[in-house]
Amino acid sequence: MDPQTNPYAPGAGTPPPELAGRDVILNEARTAIQRNRLGKAARSFIFVGLRGVGKTVLLNEVQAIAEEDGALTDFLEVSANEPLSISIIGTLRSTLLKLDRAKGVSEKVKKGLRVLKSYVGAIKIKYENVEFSVDVDAETGIADSGKLSRDLADLFIAAGEAAKARETSIVILVDEFQNLSDEDFEALIMAIHRIDQKQLPLMVVGAGLPLLIKLTGDAKSYSERLFDYPDIGPLDATEARRALVAPANEAAVEFDDAAVSHIIERTQGYPYFLQEWGYQAWNCADGSPISADDVEKAEVRAVERLDKNFFRSRYERLSDPQKTYLRAMAQLGPGPHKTGDIADVLGKTSSQLGPTRDALITNGMIYSPKYGYAAFTVPLFDEFMRRAEP
Numbered sequence: 001m002d003p004q005t006n007p008y009a010p011g012a013g014t015p016p017p018e019l020a021g022r023d024v025i026l027n028e029a030r031t032a033i034q035r036n037r038l039g040k041a042a043r044s045f046i047f048v049g050l051r052g053v054g055k056t057v058l059l060n061e062v063q064a065i066a067e068e069d070g071a072l073t074d075f076l077e078v079s080a081n082e083p084l085s086i087s088i089i090g091t092l093r094s095t096l097l098k099l100d101r102a103k104g105v106s107e108k109v110k111k112g113l114r115v116l117k118s119y120v121g122a123i124k125i126k127y128e129n130v131e132f133s134v135d136v137d138a139e140t141g142i143a144d145s146g147k148l149s150r151d152l153a154d155l156f157i158a159a160g161e162a163a164k165a166r167e168t169s170i171v172i173l174v175d176e177f178q179n180l181s182d183e184d185f186e187a188l189i190m191a192i193h194r195i196d197q198k199q200l201p202l203m204v205v206g207a208g209l210p211l212l213i214k215l216t217g218d219a220k221s222y223s224e225r226l227f228d229y230p231d232i233g234p235l236d237a238t239e240a241r242r243a244l245v246a247p248a249n250e251a252a253v254e255f256d257d258a259a260v261s262h263i264i265e266r267t268q269g270y271p272y273f274l275q276e277w278g279y280q281a282w283n284c285a286d287g288s289p290i291s292a293d294d295v296e297k298a299e300v301r302a303v304e305r306l307d308k309n310f311f312r313s314r315y316e317r318l319s320d321p322q323k324t325y326l327r328a329m330a331q332l333g334p335g336p337h338k339t340g341d342i343a344d345v346l347g348k349t350s351s352q353l354g355p356t357r358d359a360l361i362t363n364g365m366i367y368s369p370k371y372g373y374a375a376f377t378v379p380l381f382d383e384f385m386r387r388a389e390p
């Protein structure tokens with residue numbers, strides 16, 4: 001069928017034609033955002049899940065919900081190049097300027113800008129190249145201690161008070177949360193802790209890989225109390241079917257049952273793969289209905305594309321011993337496998353391989369579905385490993 005009208009959307013953060021299986025979580029997010037704006041207790045939350053399950057898509061949805069609710073929002077992606085403590089300056093600068101432009105002078109908003117200026121003054125000592133220009137004097141003694149956790153809290157409080165004075169809220173979306181430095185993560189938690197105590201309308205909604213919860217001590221216990229960590233996983237069979245069939249139906253195209261079943265079985269409801277299979281199946285089919293034969297042809301192309309980008313990019317980040325371990329797992333099939341069986345393939349003991357296994361778990365490549373077992377976190381990875389060049 002015509003690729004130009006293909007509704008499917010494989011890609012990082014690309015909005016799917018049908019956002020399946022996420023109604024409950026989005027409703028919870030909506031409630032939290034509304035409560036936060038009204039000064040009622042609401043926990044910030046962080047979507048946790050593997051690559052390709054739809055976390056970035058969810059964050060974008062939450063941003064749209066927040067804007068519908070009248071919040072001022074910004075979307076940040078944490079990268080190794082720029083600490084959050086710096087990117088947040090741009091976010092709050094534009095937010096405060098927007099609040100400042102609203103009707104009537106607000107002392108709280110002016111103060112917010114002055115506090116931002118002193119925050120920038122303190123950050124500049126630590127990092128070079130921080131640019132900031134707003135025509136106000138700094139608020140001496142607030143957010144300028146040079147201790148990030150304290151200064152960020154001061155800044156959040158000032159921004160929250162400014163938003164409250166304007167009867168709105170600030171919602172900051174933070175993607176790739178696992179890339180936060182420990183210092184930034186801790187400072188963020190302390191800042192949110194202060195905001196919560198004062199019930200100010202500022203909220204952080206994050207998304208990241210499961211390895212993000214590596215905090216210790218006070219920061220850890222705060223983070224557990226302050227944040228919900230909803231698990232974002234693959235779609236169940238009903239929702240996977242909906243994700244696949246609804247976009248076709250929208251264009252008056254049907255799927256044969258056998259075609260749907262095959263795709264669900266192969267993709268295991270993994271959102272990224274559903275889009276990829278749907279996309280290729282559409283292009284391979286001559287017309288409605290899309291048949292099992294079409295899907296068979298589509299699968300070859302889908303797998304080829306995954307090999308080139310999705311699988312390959314994860315594979316290349318691994319060390320040689322990690323690759324060897326995964327190859328041994330793959331040799332045994334899709335899994336889960338007993339760690340002892342994997343060790344046998346490699347002629348080693350399970351405890352000798354412990355450190356490699358732990359590193360793979362931290363990387364999000366494998367997980368332990370029950371004691372003494374290891375499994376791939378992404379469907380079809382075993383097949384990829386068997387194809388990949390050593």
Ligand SMILES: Nc1ncnc2c1ncn2[C@@H]1O[C@H](COP(=O)(O)OP(=O)(O)O)[C@@H](O)[C@H]1O
Nearest residue numbers: 011012013016020052053054055056057271272
């Ligand atoms: N609920 C969903 N239903 C159907 N497809 C989805 C859903 N969520 C995400 N997708 C698709 O999955 C792919 C990956 O989404 P993305 O948000 O980038 O995942 P992540 O951020 O978790 O790596 C995209 O192609 C997107 O369109």
Ligand SMILES: [Mg+2]
Nearest residue numbers: 012013055056
């Ligand atoms: Mg993402």
